[in-house]
Amino acid sequence: xxxxxxxxxxxxxxxxxxxxxxxxxxxxxxxxxxxxxxxxxxxxxxxxxxxxxxxxxxxxxxxxxxxxxxxxxxxxxxxxxxxxxxxxxxxxxxxxxxxxxxxxxxxxxxxxxxxxxxxxxxxxxxxxxxxxxxxxxxxxxxxxxxxxxxxxxxxxxxxxxxxxxxxxxxxxxxxxxxxxxxxxxxxxxxxxxxxxxxxxxxxxxxxxxxxxxxxxxxxxxxxxxxxxxxxxxxxxxxxxxxxxxxxxxxxxxxxxxxxxxxxxxxxxxxxxxxxxxxxxxxxxxxxxxxxxxxxxxxxxxxxxxxxxxxxxxxxxxxxxxxxxxxxxxxxxxxxxxxxxxxxxxxxxxxxxxxxxxxxxxxxxxxxxxxxxxxxxxxxxxxxxxxx
Amino acid sequence: xxxxxxxxxxxxxxxxxxxxxxxxxxxxxxxxxxxxxxxxxxxxxxxxxxxxxxxxxxxxxxxxxxxxxxxxxxxxxxxxxxxxxxxxxxxxx
Numbered sequence: 001x002x003x004x005x006x007x008x009x010x011x012x013x014x015x016x017x018x019x020x021x022x023x024x025x026x027x028x029x030x031x032x033x034x035x036x037x038x039x040x041x042x043x044x045x046x047x048x049x050x051x052x053x054x055x056x057x058x059x060x061x062x063x064x065x066x067x068x069x070x071x072x073x074x075x076x077x078x079x080x081x082x083x084x085x086x087x088x089x090x091x092x093x094x095x096x097x098x099x100x101x102x103x104x105x106x107x108x109x110x111x112x113x114x115x116x117x118x119x120x121x122x123x124x125x126x127x128x129x130x131x132x133x134x135x136x137x138x139x140x141x142x143x144x145x146x147x148x149x150x151x152x153x154x155x156x157x158x159x160x161x162x163x164x165x166x167x168x169x170x171x172x173x174x175x176x177x178x179x180x181x182x183x184x185x186x187x188x189x190x191x192x193x194x195x196x197x198x199x200x201x202x203x204x205x206x207x208x209x210x211x212x213x214x215x216x217x218x219x220x221x222x223x224x225x226x227x228x229x230x231x232x233x234x235x236x237x238x239x240x241x242x243x244x245x246x247x248x249x250x251x252x253x254x255x256x257x258x259x260x261x262x263x264x265x266x267x268x269x270x271x272x273x274x275x276x277x278x279x280x281x282x283x284x285x286x287x288x289x290x291x292x293x294x295x296x297x298x299x300x301x302x303x304x305x306x307x308x309x310x311x312x313x314x315x316x317x318x319x320x321x322x323x324x325x326x327x328x329x330x331x332x333x334x335x336x337x338x339x340x341x342x343x344x345x346x347x348x349x350x351x352x353x354x355x356x357x358x359x360x361x362x363x364x365x366x367x368x369x370x371x372x373x374x375x376x377x378x379x380x381x382x383x384x385x386x387x
Numbered sequence: 388x389x390x391x392x393x394x395x396x397x398x399x400x401x402x403x404x405x406x407x408x409x410x411x412x413x414x415x416x417x418x419x420x421x422x423x424x425x426x427x428x429x430x431x432x433x434x435x436x437x438x439x440x441x442x443x444x445x446x447x448x449x450x451x452x453x454x455x456x457x458x459x460x461x462x463x464x465x466x467x468x469x470x471x472x473x474x475x476x477x478x479x480x
Contacts, residue, residue, distance in 0.1 A: 018434075025430035028458040036457045039435040 010047035010072025016063040017041055027057045047072055101273050102131045103162035104306045110168045113151055118168060121149050127157065127164060129308045130273030136164075184232040184386065187220035187379040189213045193241030196375055203235030213241065219379050232384060239379040242353065245372045247346065249338035251331040253364040257324040260317050266292075267314035276312070290318040331366035332359055339368050350376035409442050411473065419469035422449065427464045430456070438466055448474040 016024050018041040028035050033053055037043040045053055047068055057063070068076055078084045105128065107118045122128060125144040127136050138157045145155050154169040187203070195211045203220045207213055222235040268280040295313040300306045326334065339357070354373035359366060410425040424440060424447065431439035431446070433456060438449040454468035 021433040022430050025433060025456060025458060025464075029427060029429065029462055029464070032460050032462075034457070034459055036455070037433075038455050039433065039453075 006044060006046050007070040008072070010068045010070045010076075012045045012047065012050050013042070013066040013069060014045050014063050015042050016061060020061055020063075023061055024057070024063070027053070027061065031056055098162075098273065098308070100133050101162065101308070102127065102129055102133060102136070102164050103308045105129060105164045105166060107166045107168060110170060112170055113149075113168070118152075118166065121145055121152075122157075122164075122166065124148065127166075128274070130275070133159065133162075182234060182381060182383040184222050184384040185234050185381045186218045186222045186384060187235045187237060187239060188382045189215055189217045189219055189239070189241070189378045190380040191215050191241075191243060191378055193243040193378050195219075195239060195241050197238075197240045199238050201236040202233050203237065205237075207239070213378075222384050232386065235381070237379065238377050240375055241378045242373065242375050243378075245346070245374065247339060247342050247370045247372060249335045249342060249368050251326065251335040251338070251366040251368075253326055253331060253366075255324055255326060256321045258319040258321055261320045262318050264316045264318075265313065266316045267312070269312045271310040271312060273308045286316040286318060290316045293317055328361060328366070331361070332368070335359065335366050335368035339370055343370060343372060347372065347374050347376070350374040409440075409445070409447055409475065411447070413470065413473070416467065418455075418467050419451070419453070420467070422466045422470060422473065423463065424466060425461070425463050427462050430464070435468075440464065445475065445477045448472075448476075450474075 018039065021037065021039070021041060024041075024043070025037060028037070031049075031052060033045070033049045035043045035045055035049075045065070047070075050065070054065070067073060105119055105122060107115045110118055119128070122141065122145060125141045125148070127141045136157075138159075141157055142155050146152060151171055152168055153171040156167045158165045158167070192214050193212075195207050195209050195213060197209060198205055198207065198219070200220055203222050204224050206218050206221050213219065219239045220235040220237050222233050224231050224233060264282070264286070265280065266282045266284075266286075267278075270277045270279060293315045295315070297311045297313070298306055299309045299311070336357075336359075343352070343355070352372055352374050354371075356371045357368060358370075359368040361367075409427075411422055413420055413422045415421075426442050427440050428443060429441045431441055433439075435454055436450060436452060438454055438456065440447045440449070449466050449470060449472070451471040452469040454466060454470070457465040457467070459465060
């Protein structure tokens with residue numbers, strides 16, 4: 001069994017006839033060569049002792065000797081295989097280049113905010129894939145993120161190995177208006193509605209549940225009357241009211257359909273950490289008649305462990321527009337999709353309580369109407385002007 | 388090489404003090420036992436079950452199972468394996 005010294009500086013694996021073990025050992029003793037000799041005649045000889053041993057025992061002893069083994073032997077054998085040395089060099093470069101960098105950012109605890117949104121915000125605060133750990137001050141990142149994102153109430157950045165684990169707790173009032181910073185203010189209704197619930201944090205409630213309010217009515221007043229007179233404060237709280245809205249969407253019978261004509265790769269790059277390597281780029285302009293499709297593919301091991309390598313592809317897709325006549329079913333389906341999209345964007349911060357949809361085909365147009373009963377926070381802060 | 392460095396150094400010192408005699412230190416090891424023997428002039432017989440070592444003034448017979456030899460510097464030999472008996476005899480015969 002070769003030891004570490006032999007493995008690094010090279011050794012030969014040798015064998016003699018077991019009958020000649022005595023002769024072999026005597027030669028080794030005489031020469032002062034260290035070797036481990038087994039009873040079956042096998043022994044390993046250090047590269048640096050081999051020449052001395054061969055010149056001394058070559059004529060007296062019959063033995064088999066292997067080519068140089070160990071790291072020295074490997075280098076000797078692979079000295080003309082430049083690819084091996086290139087691969088070793090690349091491995092060393094990758095090691096040096098990637099050492100001390102953030103390999104992945106994993107976000108947890110977010111419900112309303114997407115992982116992408118949190119990662120973008122972290123990137124703006126100085127923590128992204130490829131950042132150097134030495135330059136990342138976790139406290140600064142956390143504070144900046146809290147300052148710039150009112151939707152996040154608490155954040156913690158933890159390092160485990162090369163991965164940044166980010167835990168997030170979102171604010172309860174996500175979607176509410178940003179802090180206006182008025183010294184004295186009222187909360188007024190920004191639309192009509194029937195009050196469902198009112199929560200006052202500061203100020204005095206002017207309305208109660210069940211009251212009908214119009215747009216502009218004061219809901220929570222920042223003017224408080226007491227025994228000593230009148231004092232002003234900044235009204236704070238939330239007022240949820242029920243309201244009804246009508247949303248419409250239409251689908252035309254005659255329409256134009258876009259059919260992809262050709263798809264051309266215009267850019268191809270590999271992003272490792274925060275360095276990008278352009279593999280291919282085509283500067284040819286495709287004009288206004290094409291769509292630019294950007295494709296971002298992150299590479300992961302076992303579809304779980306993301307690597308800090310990203311492949312970015314940009315395609316230019318040209319379309320051909322052809323006129324097309326929709327069937328009534330297709331018109332209804334199209335109008336339904338349009339209506340769903342509108343409802344989602346209009347009431348994403350509200351609770352939809354009731355939804356009634358009607359569709360009608362008239363003069364080649366399919367009109368779909370939805371009556372939405374919803375509940376939302378209608379309070380908006382207005383400053384009190386004191387003269 | 389399976390020797391304990393500290394042991395080897397001490398053995399070498401002792402061997403240099405009395406070059407005509409054996410000095411043996413035996414310790415337990417994962418392979419059974421390891422005997423570090425100094426002042427070895429030559430090796431007579433070497434099999435898995437028996438080893439004969441010669442010095443200027445006598446001989447040593449080590450018997451056991453799965454025996455092996457490591458040659459170290461300064462005429463020091465390390466015998467390892469399941470050593471059962473170490474026999475020392477004075478004189479050449």
